[in-house]
Amino acid sequence: MSRARTPVTDSLAATDDIGWAVRLLAATPTHEHRDPDLLRRWARAADAFGAALAPVECTARTVEREGGLELGLLARYTSRPPTVELFTDTLALAERVVDARGWRDWYPPGSVRAAALAHEAVHVHLHHGPAKAALKRALGHSALRLGRLRVPGHVAGAEEVAAHAYARTVCGLGRSPLLLTAALAAETGDTQPPARPARREN
Secondary structure (H helix, E strand, O other): OOOOOOOOOOOOOOOOHHHHHHHHHHOOOOOOOOOHHHHHHHHHHHHHHHHHOOOOOOOOEEEEEOOHHHHOOOEEEEEOOEEEEEEHHHHHHHHHHHHHHOOOOOOOOOHHHHHHHHHHHHHHHHHHOOHHHHHHHHHOOEEEEEOOEEEEOOOOOHHHHHHHHHHHHHOOOOOOHHHHHHHHHHHHOOOOOOOOOOOOOO
8 A cells, every 4th residue: 555644744643642642531521621731731641651551461361353443443351251352354454554644663563453452451450450549649630638638530531541652662652552543533434532442341
């Protein structure tokens, strides 16, 4: 496939990784009217948290299947039983999009699949261990304050930002998978926000 665009001129690539993380948070329910500066602070904190995570081993079983394009997903983690689903049709389209947009330096051959696995490994890690509480502390959002007592609050979408940052880092990608997610949405004509969190069954 010809290289139709380059990273220098691509309109999607003009938005940096934090910018896409902010868009993801802004498109997440409960954040519709949040201060953009607050969303940017959360995006930076979640990105930094994910990038700093030590390598995580995925203990869930991995299965490959078709049907990701209909769901709008590259991969999905389900917890009962712990399983990571990789959607081969979406992975194949992602590889074609990378070539078409001239992003191969950012996403080397095979890295999309590796990044999808790494991303879901973080969801497994956060679902079953103390890291979820650590992410809440890193975000600095308070659900409740009573004098000096502060209860860290949940920030919807932050886990997704952290997982993308982790995948970018451990897979040595030039850009976050969030950018590729946006390109896939543009390719498929998805009318939903291009960087929305993956739907996950618990």
